[in-house]
C-alpha cells in the first residue's frame with residue numbers, strides 16, 4: 001500500500017533540491033534551488049564566489065552544503 005505523498009511525487013511532483021545559504025553558516029538570505037545535487041552545487045559555487053568572495057569551494061564547504069541540502 002502506498003502513501004498518498006509518495007503517489008503524488010511519482011505523478012510528477014516537483015522534486016528538487018534546495019539550499020539556504022544561512023544553513024551553511026553565512027549571514028545571507030540567498031536560497032538556491034535545482035533539480036539535482038550537481039546542479040545545485042554549481043549554483044552554490046557561483047554564488048559563493050560572487051557574493052562571499054570564496055575563490056574555491058573546499059571539501060569542507062562541499063560537506064556542509066551536502067548536509068544542508070533539503071528535498072523540496
Ligand SMILES: [Zn+2]
Pocket residue numbers: 021026028029030047051052
Ligand atoms: Zn550567500
